[in-house]
Amino acid sequence: MSQQSAVYTHGHHGSVLRSHSWRTATNSCAYLLPYLKPDMVILDVGCGPGTISVDLARYVPQGRVIGLEATPDPLKQASSLAEEKGVKNVEWVIGDAHKLDFPDNTFDVVHAHAVTQHLGDPVQAFREMLRVTKRGGIIANRETDVAAMTWYPEVEGMREWHEMFIRASRANGGEPNAGRRLHVWAKEAGIDPKCITKTVSGWCYSTPEERAWWSDLWAERTVKSDFAKLAKEKGTASDEELERAAGAWKTWGNEEDGWFGIFHGEIICRV
Template identity: 45%
Template sequence: MGEHTTRYTHGHEQPTLASHATRTAASSAAYLLPLLSPGMQVLDVGCGPGTITLDLAALVAPGRVIGIDRVEAPLVAARAAAAQRGDTVTEFRTGDVLALPYDDDSFDVVHAHQVLQHLRDPVAALREMARVCRPGGWVAARDADYAAMSWHPELPGLEDWRRVYRAAALANGAQPDAARHLRAWAAAAGLDDARLSASVWTYADDDACRWWGSSQADRVSGDVFASQAAEQGLDAADVERLADAWLTWGTAPDAWFTIVHGELLARP
């Protein structure tokens, strides 16, 4: 892997892709939507299974929209989602945010959702995003903050899960608490005219909590998390205990989970 590249802490197993495929532009990029207009050219960096990308494409049609990801696996799901929607225009390609294969000033919007937190050098990524963004356009990024997540009931297993995930991400060279760093990263990237905001995802009804708990339990039980947990000293029984904690939380009658996100809008 390159100097700025990290191991992707989440991996691309099916439970992760399925969870990411529930994301929409409305739920994940509301801060950006008022700035979009038909005909815009958009690059969606780290597009994953493409649900946000395709929503953006619908909003800027007939503009050109390209989604890129570092590996092919999520792009297969993205192309299938496009076919299901009847979208034959939006493109999905492999690409690296640290070396975008586009000329300077190519796009009106360069967007990244939950990407900067996984990079060794998010500042370099923002510089590259700004390079391919036209003057007067927008660089947009939204990232979570794991340390700021809150939940009820306060099960010890979930606190252990957070500790293990954050340690694994940091060991990978990533920054799991990215939201609070966005202002500093933008300044370091030379994006002086930055707008910063925050928003949350909240799971607080029976169906949503059951889904989120089950989804997270599946991800914890997967090989990607288990292998990184082993590097943090956990064994199979420990991992099973963390997965069980997620299932227990998801079926609690008063369950609540909030994920805080930072949002960045900047003109290059």
């Protein structure tokens, strides 16, 4: 698939950024943290609003973090966050994951979270990550596996939303079940399979506060973000279907026993 054929399914609507801003190094890349050293230089590919990048910068006080994003919009929030937290060893750049504008062997760590699932050519992105990583360095990638999402109870309309989400992601050129494919993409990019460590981890939203937050942002995202616009343009969902899906999310959020689990695949590649 060509690099240009993928479109970011969610866009940068407020409901999307609220979700992304919840992410930290602890809840989104804990598998990487034991490998970090204070003087490392890290590239965070697809950094979004910068919450993971800013958190990672605390682990490398003598090093630095560069957060890269394809569009400038979320970087405004990232810059404000770093200033608010007093984090000085982080900077922000605009760039394309398929063609990183850095010399070979630049970074000790190249990290990406929930990025390659949205790319038209994830193997090419891994080639680029490999190119800019120093020998002896690390490539770390964590991706959702949408098909493995699960929830309780089985609220009417949630299954239809799930199928709609997978259809829309694929219609936009991405791979929603990226979590199970990471090690294969890395191997196809030229990384020795013996140097790839594969793990899994997840998120769970189950408290009343978590359910309210998660269901509200997904109900809003389903009808107001780029997800809705692109779904209609690509013919993967109608206005009526989107409204029903948003209603299902609100119903699920009000379920006393509601529980939502998200499965992620993770890889550490030693270069």
